[in-house]
Amino acid sequence: MNQDGTKTLLEPALLQWLKTLSPQPPKVLISACLAGQNVRYDGREKSLGQVLTTLSAALELVQHCPEMDAGMGVPRKPIQWVQTSKGQRQLQWVEQPGVAVDFPLRERAEHWCQQQAELHAAIIKARSPSCGKDTTPLLSEQGDTVQWIDGVFVHTLAQTYPDLTIVDEHYFTREVDIVWFVVGVYLQAGKPAGLETVNLLNSDLPWQGNLEQFLDTPTQDRDRHVQTLVSRLG
């Protein structure tokens, strides 16, 4: 139990052991609305709740809202991606079809991404025109979804850091997925230091040091690996 009465889903022994792997908690970017900040266009948030409590106990969460960073303020008018009749992708105002968004979202995203160092993963909001990853609707001028694309911020993030693992809130459907995510991020963070335990575990697990592959491990296998890990720690 944390001091504020909230509960982390990580076994205390596992958390303690993870913290021996990396002198500083690994840095993970999180969309600010998922971290509970009231930064959505309608002034609300989309907190991950207990998932957030668990992640905060183990990781350094870097909270960021690219639309606030671009000066759009809150509340603000909603935006969407539209494929124009000329075949161009354009960010437009939902309430003003055909009118392009005139805030510097791409420029601010490039600036922010260039300032970051040592990000180990990112947790972003699905379907957002800024933060979505393969889940953001690209609409025709008639309003039909023609494709699922990346939001402007995440597209820039992925281009700046091609090896960065990016998941959205739907990754955390079960408690073991949260534990698995934290363990994977720590193993990746500890790997460059060549720690003996990390190397042993990395060789035990079928992921070859690739966090994305680690997170893609089938459910039954990841359950078994987390249980083995926890039982080893006594």
Ligand code: SF4
């Ligand atoms: S831009 Fe991203 S962080 Fe900001 S409110 Fe939208 S989804 Fe959340």
